[in-house]
Structures are given as C-alpha cells and as structure tokens.
Amino acid sequence: MINIRTKKYVISKVLDAFFISVNRAYLFVIQFFKQVLVPPFHFSEIVNQCFEIGLRALSLITLTGFIIGIVFTKQSRPSLEDFGATSWLPSLIGIAIVKALGPLVTALICAGKVGSGIGAELGSMRVTEQIDAMEVSAINPFKYLVVTRVTATMITIPILSFYCIVVGLLGSYVNVRAEEATSFIAFFQSAFSTLHFLDLSTSVVKALIFGFTIGIVGSYKGFYATKGTQGVGKAANQAVVMAMFLIFIEEVVIVQVSNWIRYF
Amino acid sequence: MENQNIPHVISHDEQAIVIKDLYKSFDDLEVLKGVNLTVDKGENVVVLGKSGSGKSVLIKIIVGLLKADRGEVTVLGQQVATLTDKELNALRLRVGFSFQSSALYDSMNIRQNLEFPLKMNRKTMSRREIIKAVDEVLEDVGLRDKMNQMPSDLSGGQRKRIGIARTLILRPEIMLYDEPTAGLDPITSYEINKLINEVQQLYNTSSIIITHDLTCAKETADRVAMFVEGRFTRIGKFEEVFNTDDEQVRSFYNYNFIQ
Ligand SMILES: Nc1ncnc2c1ncn2[C@@H]1O[C@H](COP(=O)(O)OP(=O)(O)O)[C@@H](O)[C@H]1O
Ligand SMILES: [Mg+2]
Numbered sequence: 001m002i003n004i005r006t007k008k009y010v011i012s013k014v015l016d017a018f019f020i021s022v023n024r025a026y027l028f029v030i031q032f033f034k035q036v037l038v039p040p041f042h043f044s045e046i047v048n049q050c051f052e053i054g055l056r057a058l059s060l061i062t063l064t065g066f067i068i069g070i071v072f073t074k075q076s077r078p079s080l081e082d083f084g085a086t087s088w089l090p091s092l093i094g095i096a097i098v099k100a101l102g103p104l105v106t107a108l109i110c111a112g113k114v115g116s117g118i119g120a121e122l123g124s125m126r127v128t129e130q131i132d133a134m135e136v137s138a139i140n141p142f143k144y145l146v147v148t149r150v151t152a153t154m155i156t157i158p159i160l161s162f163y164c165i166v167v168g169l170l171g172s173y174v175n176v177r178a179e180e181a182t183s184f185i186a187f188f189q190s191a192f193s194t195l196h197f198l199d200l201s202t203s204v205v206k207a208l209i210f211g212f213t214i215g216i217v218g219s220y221k222g223f224y225a226t227k228g229t230q231g232v233g234k235a236a237n238q239a240v241v242m243a244m245f246l247i248f249i250e251e252v253v254i255v256q257v258s259n260w261i262r263y264f
Numbered sequence: 265m266e267n268q269n270i271p272h273v274i275s276h277d278e279q280a281i282v283i284k285d286l287y288k289s290f291d292d293l294e295v296l297k298g299v300n301l302t303v304d305k306g307e308n309v310v311v312l313g314k315s316g317s318g319k320s321v322l323i324k325i326i327v328g329l330l331k332a333d334r335g336e337v338t339v340l341g342q343q344v345a346t347l348t349d350k351e352l353n354a355l356r357l358r359v360g361f362s363f364q365s366s367a368l369y370d371s372m373n374i375r376q377n378l379e380f381p382l383k384m385n386r387k388t389m390s391r392r393e394i395i396k397a398v399d400e401v402l403e404d405v406g407l408r409d410k411m412n413q414m415p416s417d418l419s420g421g422q423r424k425r426i427g428i429a430r431t432l433i434l435r436p437e438i439m440l441y442d443e444p445t446a447g448l449d450p451i452t453s454y455e456i457n458k459l460i461n462e463v464q465q466l467y468n469t470s471s472i473i474i475t476h477d478l479t480c481a482k483e484t485a486d487r488v489a490m491f492v493e494g495r496f497t498r499i500g501k502f503e504e505v506f507n508t509d510d511e512q513v514r515s516f517y518n519y520n521f522i523q
Contacts, residue, residue: 130368130370133369135329136356137356137381137431138385139381139385
C-alpha cells in the first residue's frame with residue numbers, strides 16, 4: 001500500500017518537473033521576444049558576441065564546406081555520367097548546397113561549437129553567482145547575456161551559412177575544373193540557374209531559425225545550470241544535443257512548409 | 265517565539281533593515297522558520313550559524329534574489345516583496361552584496377569589473393569620472409596595482425576585496441557580506457575584517473556580515489545574531505550572546521576556538 005503510494009508520488013513528481021521545465025522554457029522564449037525590442041540594446045556586446053561566434057566556428061565551417069563541395073561533386077559525377085547528364089552537375093550541386101547542406105551543416109557545426117560555448121559560459125556564470133551579481137547591481141542579466149547572444153547567433157549563422165555555401169561551391173568548382181574546362185562564372189551561373197527566389201529566401205529563413213535555436217537553447221541550458229562544476233558540463237552537453245535535435249525537426253518542417261508554398 | 269523577547273526597540277527611520285517573521289522552504293526543506301531581525305543605520309550586525317543553515321538564503325531574500333514564502337522584509341523603508349522591477353532595481357543600487365564566491369566577472373579584467381556597474385547604471389557619468397571612481401575605490405581596498413589583471417590572476421583575499429570594491433563603487437547605504445573570510449588564512453582574514461570596519465566608517469554603511477568565523481564576528485560586530493535551526497535564538501553584544509548555557513551556542517563557540 002505504502003509502496004504504491006510512494007511510486008505514484010514519484011511519478012507525479014517527475015511529471016510535475018517535466019511540465020514545470022516546459023513552462024520555464026516557454027517563458028524563457030517569450031521573455032526574449034519581450035525584451036529584444038526594448039532599449040538598452042547593448043550593441044557593443046552584440047558585436048562582441050558576433051565576432052566571438054564567427055571566430056569560434058569559421059575554421060571548421062571553411063574546412064567542412066570545402067570538403068563537402070569536393071566530395072559531393074566527386075560522388076555525383078559517375079551517376080550523372082550514366083545518364084550523360086554531367087552538364088547538370090553544377091545545378092545539382094547548387095540545389096544541394098544552397099537549399100539543404102549549407103544552412104544545415106553550418107547549424108550543426110555551430111550547435112557543437114557555439115551552442116556548447118554559450119551553455120558553458122552562462123552555466124559557469126550561473127554557478128559562480130556572476131549572474132546573481134549582475135542582478136543585485138541592478139543589471140538585467142537576461143538582457144545583457146541572453147538577448148545579446150541570441151541576437152548575435154541570429155545575425156552570424158545566416159552569414160556563416162552564406163559563407164559555407166560559397167566555400168562549398170568553390171570546392172565543387174575545384175573538382176569540376178579538374179575534369180572539364182568550365183569557367184568560374186559559367187559554373188556559378190548554372191549552379192544558381194534552377195534556384196528561385198523562394199529557395200533562397202527559405203534558406204535565409206532557415207538559417208535565421210537555426211541561429212535563434214542555437215542561441216536560445218545554449219542560453220537556456222546555461223542560465224538554468226544547476227549548482228556545481230558538473231552542472232556546467234551538463235549545460236554545455238545538453239545545449240548541443242537539444243539544439244541538434246531541434247534543428248533536424250525544424251529542417252523537416254521548413255522544407256515541408258516551403259513545398260506547400262511552392263505548390264500553392 | 266523566543267526571539268521576540270529580545271529587547272531592542274528603536275525609532276523607525278533609524279532602521280536600515282527590518283525582517284519580520286520570515287519563512288522560506290525549498291520543497292520539503294524548511295530553511296527559514298520565523299526569522300526576526302533589525303539592523304540599525306550605521307550598525308554592523310554579524311549573523312553566525314552553521315554551514316547550510318540558510319544564512320545565504322536570508323540575505324538573498326533581502327535583495328530579492330529569492331522570494332520568501334511568508335513574512336516581511338523592509339529595506340530602507342521599502343517593503344521588498346511589493347516592489348516593481350524598477351523600484352527593486354533602484355533599491356538594489358543602494359544595497360551592496362559581497363558574494364561568498366566573490367562572483368567577479370571572469371571574462372573582464374579588474375578595471376572592467378569595476379566599471380561595469382557604473383556604465384550600466386550611471387549613464388550620465390563621463391569617461392573621466394568613471395576612471396576617477398575606479399581609482400578611488402581601488403585605493404580604498406588597497407589594490408590599485410591590480411587594475412589591469414584578470415580575476416583569475418588574483419588570490420582569494422584579493423578577489424574578495426575587488427568584489428567588495430565593485431559594490432562600493434555604487435556608494436551603497438547597506439552592505440551585505442556573505443562569508444567574507446571563508447577560506448582565507450588568518451592574516452588575510454584580519455585584513456578583510458579591517459576593511460569591513462573601514463567601509464563602515466568611510467561609507468557610513470549599515471551591514472549584515474554572515475560568517476561562521478568567530479574572530480571575524482568579534483572584530484566587526486556591533487551586535488551578533490545567532491542563527492540556529494531557521495531562526496535567531498540570541499541577538500546582542502558578542503559577549504552577551506556567548507554568555508549562556510545553551511548547548512548549541514556553547515558548542516559553536518568552543519568548536520571555533522578549539523579549531
Ligand atoms: N535555490 C535553492 N534551491 C534549493 N535549495 C536551496 C537553494 N538555495 C539554498 N538551498 C538550500 O537551503 C539550505 C541553506 O542554504 P544556504 O543559505 O546556502 O546555507 P548557508 O547558511 O551555508 O549559507 C541548504 O540546504 C541548501 O541546499
Ligand atoms: Mg552561504
């Protein structure tokens with residue numbers, strides 16, 4: 001009898017904790033939209049964060065983007081040759097990199113490098129009471145730490161995605177150039193020939209949403225890090241896992257929605 | 265109820281902090297169970313109690329970092345729980361809080377740490393005035409030469425001082441010190457105690473000093489308040505408080521001096 005009761009109690013506690021954390025996450029997101037348009041804007045801190053994020057992710061994005069460009073081109077060529085359609089190679093690469101790979105790969109890399117960085121940084125500020133210290137000196141830590149970081153990820157991740165696309169196409173061009181004498185301009189022209197305004201704007205929106213996700217998840221996990229040093233590691237780790245999970249879901253939903261819009 | 269028998273009556277505008285019947289629990293853990301305390305203007309009150317007894321929770325409630333379940337906290341005539349965000353922030357500027365962990369911003373150097381609260385809160389101050397204020401407050405805590413170092417380059421005692429300086433720079437009327445000497449060697453502790461007394465005189469602050477270090481209590485206290493099991497059991501002058509047969513108070517005293 002007592003056993004069943006305590007079990008029920010434990011289950012209801014776990015459920016409570018779950019709904020409390022969902023509610024807390026919801027309020028966190030709402031709080032962002034409430035505060036983002038209200039001064040003070042802490043512009044210099046936003047610029048600071050943009051550089052920080054850019055520097056953290058740039059080398060890995062360059063490397064990955066370039067290699068994806070080369071490898072994807074190499075792998076597609078034989079299949080297209082079977083159909084005698086190698087001339088379509090640039091358009092195929094264009095579609096793949098601009099519509100899907102560029103923003104997605106950038107977001108995944110940034111979730112790993114930037115999201116975990118934000119989670120660890122804010123987590124350690126929480127654990128060492130630096131966030132409380134801001135609050136007691138009448139500084140709004142949400143505004144100063146969270147709003148600036150999320151704004152920065154929303155600015156930098158679209159830029160980095162664009163950069164990743166360019167580097168990827170360059171990688172692809174290197175490979176194309178090695179096989180046939182296509183000029184640089186002709187390659188880019190045919191890469192973009194099948195892309196429409198909707199495709200490009202979808203990619204931009206996607207990158208914006210990914211940026212928001214990475215920033216807000218990292219900040220949330222860090223902001224509510226539990227006490228202790230392992231709380232910091234946990235915050236960083238969960239920030240990556242959670243952000244990647246959400247990015248995959250968002251990718252699927254956005255593609256679906258943009259297809260609906262296309263056939264509308 | 266015993267703490268209400270303690271005779272301590274004084275007119276209202278002379279009181280910096282008034283705490284009435286404060287209760288606070290976390291889930292099943294009752295931390296504060298009817299806390300009563302007044303701090304007069306210009307007075308240093310030392311709160312003594314075991315680790316994990318809820319001393320930090322108490323001062324976090326005073327600055328609104330935590331919310332009490334029941335009871336009233338009045339700081340400089342304003343009831344903390346009823347204030348809007350704006351009013352609370354205005355009040356927080358008048359209250360300095362020195363954290364147990366010092367809580368220096370570790371991405372900023374010492375100068376930036378000290379400038380930060382000014383830049384954020386005193387928008388009308390010029391660059392020159394801010395530099396002057398930083399110089400002055402560093403002079404007061406005796407660490408002018410550390411200006412361009414990072415917090416991680418400083419010793420524990422120096423970090424404590426900078427933490428105190430960072431709150432002093434806003435010219436608070438009240439100072440709350442959370443374990444200012446914890447983890448410091450006796451000589452450094454002595455210096456911190458001296459600093460606390462200097463701050464009281466120089467800045468004319470009223471203070472709550474939380475500690476389990478009796479030397480610190482003896483050096484800095486105008487009055488001592490013993491915090492035992494969620495409430496204050498004895499409040500008064502240092503000698504008065506320990507002149508008792510109460511087992512818990514005695515053992516606290518003995519333990520400190522055997523150690
Ligand atoms: N934010 C919190 N959530 C849950 N429990 C807390 C919180 N803050 C403090 N506690 C608990 O309250 C008790 C008193 O903590 P604290 O005030 O930090 O003790 P101390 O007297 O050493 O300063 C501890 O048992 C601590 O675990
Ligand atoms: Mg404490």
